[in-house]
Amino acid sequence: MLPPFDYFEHRRACQRKQTERANRIASLPSAYLTPISTQDRVVLEKPIEELVQDVHKGLLRPIDILRTYGKIAIRAHEKTNCLTEVMLPEAEEWAEHEVNLKGPLAGIPISLKDSIAVKDFDVSVGYSCNTGKPYAQDGIMVRILKDAGAVPYVKTNLPVTLLSFESTNDVWGRCTNPHNKKYSPGGSTGGEGALLAYGGGRIGIGSDVAGSVRAPAHFSGIYSLRCSTGRWPKMGMNTSMPGQEGIPSVFSPMARTLADLVYFSKSMISMKPWNYDHSVHPIEWRDDQERSAQEKGKFRVGVLRTDGVIDPAPACARALEQVVAALRAEGHEVVDVNPPSPYEALVIASTLLNSDGCKTFRSFFRTGEWDDPGAAQMNFYMNIPRPFKYIYYLWVKYVRRDDIWAGLIRNWHQKSAFEQWKWVAKREAYKARWHDWWQNKAKLDFMLTPPNATPAVPHDGMKDAVSSCGYTFLFNLLDYTCGIIPVTHVDKALDQLPPNFRFHDLNGVAQGAYKHYNADDMHGLPVTVQVVGQRLQEEKVLTIMTRIEEALDKHGGRYELLPIE
Numbered sequence: 001m002l003p004p005f006d007y008f009e010h011r012r013a014c015q016r017k018q019t020e021r022a023n024r025i026a027s028l029p030s031a032y033l034t035p036i037s038t039q040d041r042v043v044l045e046k047p048i049e050e051l052v053q054d055v056h057k058g059l060l061r062p063i064d065i066l067r068t069y070g071k072i073a074i075r076a077h078e079k080t081n082c083l084t085e086v087m088l089p090e091a092e093e094w095a096e097h098e099v100n101l102k103g104p105l106a107g108i109p110i111s112l113k114d115s116i117a118v119k120d121f122d123v124s125v126g127y128s129c130n131t132g133k134p135y136a137q138d139g140i141m142v143r144i145l146k147d148a149g150a151v152p153y154v155k156t157n158l159p160v161t162l163l164s165f166e167s168t169n170d171v172w173g174r175c176t177n178p179h180n181k182k183y184s185p186g187g188s189t190g191g192e193g194a195l196l197a198y199g200g201g202r203i204g205i206g207s208d209v210a211g212s213v214r215a216p217a218h219f220s221g222i223y224s225l226r227c228s229t230g231r232w233p234k235m236g237m238n239t240s241m242p243g244q245e246g247i248p249s250v251f252s253p254m255a256r257t258l259a260d261l262v263y264f265s266k267s268m269i270s271m272k273p274w275n276y277d278h279s280v281h282p283i284e285w286r287d288d289q290e291r292s293a294q295e296k297g298k299f300r301v302g303v304l305r306t307d308g309v310i311d312p313a314p315a316c317a318r319a320l321e322q323v324v325a326a327l328r329a330e331g332h333e334v335v336d337v338n339p340p341s342p343y344e345a346l347v348i349a350s351t352l353l354n355s356d357g358c359k360t361f362r363s364f365f366r367t368g369e370w371d372d373p374g375a376a377q378m379n380f381y382m383n384i385p386r387p388f389k390y391i392y393y394l395w396v397k398y399v400r401r402d403d404i405w406a407g408l409i410r411n412w413h414q415k416s417a418f419e420q421w422k423w424v425a426k427r428e429a430y431k432a433r434w435h436d437w438w439q440n441k442a443k444l445d446f447m448l449t450p451p452n453a454t455p456a457v458p459h460d461g462m463k464d465a466v467s468s469c470g471y472t473f474l475f476n477l478l479d480y481t482c483g484i485i486p487v488t489h490v491d492k493a494l495d496q497l498p499p500n501f502r503f504h505d506l507n508g509v510a511q512g513a514y515k516h517y518n519a520d521d522m523h524g525l526p527v528t529v530q531v532v533g534q535r536l537q538e539e540k541v542l543t544i545m546t547r548i549e550e551a552l553d554k555h556g557g558r559y560e561l562l563p564i565e
Helices: 006-026 038-044 048-057 062-080 088-097 140-148 190-198 214-220 258-270 287-295 314-329 342-353 373-382 386-399 403-410 417-442 470-478 508-514 538-554
Strands: 083-086 109-113 151-156 203-208 223-226 250-255 300-303 333-336 446-449 482-489 526-532
Touching (some): 048 062, 062 088, 062 151, 088 151, 140 151, 140 258, 190 203, 190 214, 203 258, 214 482, 223 258, 250 258, 314 333, 314 446, 314 482, 314 538, 386 403, 403 508, 417 470, 470 526
Parallel strands (some): 109 151, 109 203, 300 333
Antiparallel strands (some): 083 151, 223 250, 482 526
16 A cells, blocks of 8 residues: 555554464463472473473473463563564474474574564564564574474564664564663564563573674673674575675674573584575584683783773663673783774664665655654664765864764765775775784784663663664674673762763764763663674684683672563
């Protein structure tokens, strides 16, 4: 139906999907709606490796694990609106008759970002135009999971456009943070963040083009790994930007605990995903890299205190320093670093990601469909006529004297193929400079950075903070492997802004982020750190994350997960 008449079709589609979800939940067997039992507690306390062993030995039935985590997932949804497609009845059938119960993930329920294709279910990606079109077969990702023995049981919420650290859309509604309902759980894989943080699952899969598995881990307080391109399967999904390869998106694992993240990652690689998906490099799990990182006595660690665009807020700086102190106490060499300009990466990456003029993600909207505030801001600036935009650029640069914001908007317009290729050349030259700096000047084993300048943003806060993604986006451009470790929580007694803080002295990007920083309101929200290796170093980064958590155990204490209620 053509605009504006498609508005009515949009409203009908949203109502249909939300009614369908509510009816599915209401019609679930009573096992999903009863209080948590003693047997449930036994299941909930076991890491997935132990659960798999119990399934292999016949000590646990997959359906019992499914019903335990399905029960908590429904509770998580009632609190946070984290679920989209509720697949529990089908999952029971899969657990009994379809999945490989001798596989490395035998009987383990796995949640999936809504963008992943499952047979007989829509892949809406938050757009109403994608509803009512169930997929005829499982996507490649789901085929691998079932062959490994995993049981997909729910799909999770995300933002329309997939270009936000929030997770709201008209089709499924707003997902909230399980720590504080006034805040975002992150995005674009925010539903996974909320579900896993609440305890409604142990492992899940998201995607990341600018921080979309790392921001939810940071906002919600879980663990995630941003894999390098080609290490994790990516086929069998839908997206808001098909064909966008300037900054490739990657699918990657998320987990409630680090042990589960490590085991899940290793299990997926053991399935030889390159035999299913042409985009995956044929790289086996490298035990030698894992062993080398385990055995090395003294690491050289680089600390990126600021990206030069937005200094981290007190809570994020404190979390970073807590990890630095723990590593120093273990005898590691920790040095502050000044790499090639992260701001330059932000300019290049944002230009390449939206070189189509924001047209692709806009093309899926129907009349009256709610738009993410951050994505709407990007589109607004993209569509200012270029003569007027140039005048605005001059005013920002020479009157406001804000070189940071001016540099971002200077080339913020649709690119021709000729222009796009020039920006790709800039990207590759920048990556080469970073590689040379890391290998020959800094000579690091790994880096530590904040994952974001602030903890979680309040709902609709991305309108102001849309460009506050440099700490994650940098490593999408570089295609480096990154992991997120929860460290602490915002403490209103420790994390206030200093008395000499001057908001109006900040550049425009930093103002957008700090507009929403309030230690009193944010008290109790999670704060994490980002662990960075070079490209295709998943084994090394996961092992280093384990050693960091062990150091925190000895010097300051491990992060406390939300209790499962």
